[in-house]
Amino acid sequence: QQQVKQSPQSLIVQKGGISIINCAYENTAFDYFPWYQQFPGKGPALLIAIRPDVSEKKEGRFTISFNKSAKQFSLHIMDSQPGDSATYFCAATNTGFQKLVFGTGTRLLVSP
Amino acid sequence: DTAVSQTPKYLVTQMGNDKSIKCEQNLGHDTMYWYKQDSKKFLKIMFSYNNKELIINETVPNRFSPKSPDKAHLNLHINSLELGDSAVYFCASSQASPGQVLEQFFGPGTRLTVL
Numbered sequence: 001q002q003q004v005k006q007s008p009q010s011l012i013v014q015k016g017g018i019s020i021i022n023c024a025y026e027n028t029a030f031d032y033f034p035w036y037q038q039f040p041g042k043g044p045a046l047l048i049a050i051r052p053d054v055s056e057k058k059e060g061r062f063t064i065s066f067n068k069s070a071k072q073f074s075l076h077i078m079d080s081q082p083g084d085s086a087t088y089f090c091a092a093t094n095t096g097f098q099k100l101v102f103g104t105g106t107r108l109l110v111s112p
Numbered sequence: 113d114t115a116v117s118q119t120p121k122y123l124v125t126q127m128g129n130d131k132s133i134k135c136e137q138n139l140g141h142d143t144m145y146w147y148k149q150d151s152k153k154f155l156k157i158m159f160s161y162n163n164k165e166l167i168i169n170e171t172v173p174n175r176f177s178p179k180s181p182d183k184a185h186l187n188l189h190i191n192s193l194e195l196g197d198s199a200v201y202f203c204a205s206s207q208a209s210p211g212q213v214l215e216q217f218f219g220p221g222t223r224l225t226v227l
Contacts, residue, residue, distance in 0.1 A: 034215075043116075043202050043218030044155065087153055098143065098208045099168055100216065102155040 004092050006103030013110050019077040021106045023090035026071065030092040034100070035064065035075050038087045047088070048075070080110045115139070116219035118203050124225045125193055133188045133222045135203030143167075144186035145204040145216065146178060155202070161186055162208065193226045200224070 005024045013019045023033075034049035050057045050064040050073065057064045063076040077084055090103040116137045125131055137144065145168075146158040160168035164180045175191045186203060203219040 041220075043204070043220055045218065046215045049215075089155060098160065098206075099157055105153045105155070107153075 004090060004101050004103040006090050006106060008106060009104070010107040011109070013077075013080045013108065015080065015082060015110055015112055017080050017110075019075075019080045019084065019108055019110070021075045021088055021090070021108070022072065023074065023092075023103050024070075024072045025092050025101075027092070027094070027101075028071070029094045030101075031095055032093050033064070033066065033073050034091050035062075036089045036091060036102075038089065038105075040086075044089060077108075080108075082110045082112050084108060085110050116203055116205050116217050118201075118219040118222050120222060121220065122223050122225075124227065126227055127193055127195060129193050130189070130191045131193060131224070132190070133201055133203075133224075135186045135188070135219060137184055137203075137205040137217070137219075139205055139207075139217060141205040141207045141217070142183050143206050143208040144180065144183070145206075146186065146188050147202040147204060147218075149200040149202060149221070151199070159186075159188075190224075193224075195226050198224055198226045 035047045036044035037047045038044040048059050048062050050066050052068045061078045066073045088106045091100045093100045119134045143162045145160045149155045158172045159178045161180045163183050177189045180186045200221045200223050202221050204216045206214050206216045
């Protein structure tokens with residue numbers, strides 16, 4: 001019940017294309033869903049986050065789509081750039097517990 | 113610079129040794145965490161401290177002992193190191209408050225290699 005399943009494990013996208021990473025969760029008590037971006041040799045950094053009272057959140061080229069009934073959420077990176085090449089982690093938590101449960105990560109490579 | 117810092121960045125040691133990793137944050141946060149990232153990049157929380165008090169303790173072997181001398185520091189001591197302890201350890205901090213989950217800021221990581 002604490003798992004967050006993430007797919008795909010790796011993704012190659014051409015520059016200018018759309019990158020899509022999907023996550024699914026089981027615990028209906030989760031109420032906060034962040035995405036973290038991690039570059040090689042660095043710690044993860046918050047990219048964008050959503051709460052289940054909205055179905056979409058957009059920040060620049062990054063959009064989270066959230067489907068509460070399906071217990072799924074996804075990250076869309078529009079106009080993907082080589083600088084977006086990194087590992088992306090979805091996560092989920094219940095605000096009462098402050099414990100982030102991370103997905104398994106997606107290694108994104110944007111080819112020039 | 114305001115940040116979460118960790119020392120050392122790399123740690124290579126023999127099986128059976130005892131080692132410590134230090135973490136400091138100057139963001140004024142009251143909650144700090146230790147995460148372990150394995151060779152497959154899987155990221156899992158180990159411990160969380162709020163104002164020097166342990167609030168999350170995952171199923172981590174008791175060879176791992178966190179210590180928080182004050183709310184800006186959270187150190188991790190590991191006894192009797194094993195091969196399976198090889199991983200990257202991340203410290204993080206956040207200004208958590210009831211009913212809110214705020215951004216966790218991660219340090220640069222400590223790559224531990226046990227030979």
